[in-house]
Amino acid sequence: MKKQEFxxxxxxxRKIRYLFHDPGTSRIEAVLARxxxxxxxxxxxxxxxxxxxxxxxxxxxYDKWLSVFEKADIDPSFYANRAxxxxxxxxxxxxxxxxxxxxxxxxxQKAYEEKTTPNCREMCSACxxxxxxxxRSCCPKAKK
Ligand code: SF4
Numbered sequence: 001m002k003k004q005e006f007x008x009x010x011x012x013x014r015k016i017r018y019l020f021h022d023p024g025t026s027r028i029e030a031v032l033a034r035x036x037x038x039x040x041x042x043x044x045x046x047x048x049x050x051x052x053x054x055x056x057x058x059x060x061x062y063d064k065w066l067s068v069f070e071k072a073d074i075d076p077s078f079y080a081n082r083a084x085x086x087x088x089x090x091x092x093x094x095x096x097x098x099x100x101x102x103x104x105x106x107x108x109q110k111a112y113e114e115k116t117t118p119n120c121r122e123m124c125s126a127c128x129x130x131x132x133x134x135x136r137s138c139c140p141k142a143k144k
Contacts (some may be wrong), residue, residue, distance in 0.1 A: 024062035028054075030080035031069070036091035039079075042072035098139075100128035 004020045011018050032039065045068045053059040069076050084090060086105055093101065103126070107117060117125050120140050124130070129139040 022057070022060075025057075025060055027076065027080050028060075028062065028065045031074075031076045034079045034084075034091075035074075038074060039072075042068050042074050045071050098127075098129040098132040103127040 001023050004023065008018055008020075035042075046065070049064070049068065051064070051068075054065075066076065110117065124141050127139075129137065130141040132139065133142045
């Protein structure tokens with residue numbers, strides 16, 4: 001919220017429209033997006049307590065979600081407010097989208113170094129997607 005206020009305070013041009021997401025909603029979304037199977041307890045409790053249409057501002061109650069996490073013995077900060085370690089096994093590692101995890105880690109490092117990756121049509125960066133193959137693949141290498 002402080003960051004949002006800071007950015008808002010620096011925008012003095014009336015032509016610029018500053019939109020931002022509610023930080024409470026973002027935090028709950030972060031917990032749900034980064035959570036593992038332990039989170040199922042919280043989702044079951046939320047369902048039992050009648051949580052519906054939480055994407056709508058008028059139906060979203062941040063404090064009620066914190067209460068649900070407490071009842072499920074979930075620390076929301078464990079999911080939403082920490083960096084994942086590079087060697088950490090992540091809940092979604094079981095999903096094979098074709099692109100190798102090592103590629104994502106390399107890309108993450110490059111982003112911090114402000115380095116770009118060439119377009120696939122110019123040079124293959126060996127992301128791993130070519131192994132999926134098939135006509136519907138977005139990898140130009142797989143279509144050859
Ligand atoms: S050409 Fe294919 S394998 Fe190479 S980086 Fe692009 S998508 Fe990945």
